[in-house]
Amino acid sequence: MALKPKLSNLPRIRSALRLYRVTSVVTGVFLLLLVLMMVTRYGFGVDIELNGPEGFLALTPKDLIIGVNLSTIILILHGWFYVVYLYSDFRLWSFMRWTFPKFILIALGGVIPFLSFIVERRVHAQTVAELDALQSAQPLHSEQNEETTPLAK
DSSP: OOOOOOGGGHHHHHHHHHHHHHHHHHHHHHHHHHHHHHIIIIIHSOEEEEEETTEEEEEEOGGGOOSEEHHHHHHHHHHHHHHHHHHHHHHHHHHHTOOHHHHHHHHHTTTSTTHHHHHHHHHHHHHHHHHHHHHHHHHHHHHHHHHHHHHHO
């Protein structure tokens, strides 16, 4: 029998879902930038330079970069945002009481290009559906408790 989220965690779940949505989009965008950076670095032998002698943005060989190496910044930021993404994934997963394979599937969203956007939409829809079902079942459950309470006395 699968565990259901606790109704008492509803505000925390909504907060975790908001954080998850933001981190999945940010991580997905930085993953796409990372793919672009990898193509320029390993496919063409250049990095993305910011504010160098060639202008605001330029493709420059790594050894000749004088300005800011935007490729390295993209790499570092994606790594840190992925850590925050994993935290938000874990937080939502633990509040929703899902299975461990689901946690792994959601975590893969941050390492496979475009997957974070697809997974985010599905996870959001499933979470909202589960919370709606939980809330709609709650009034029926409390009405039954009220009816049975006088008999118990």
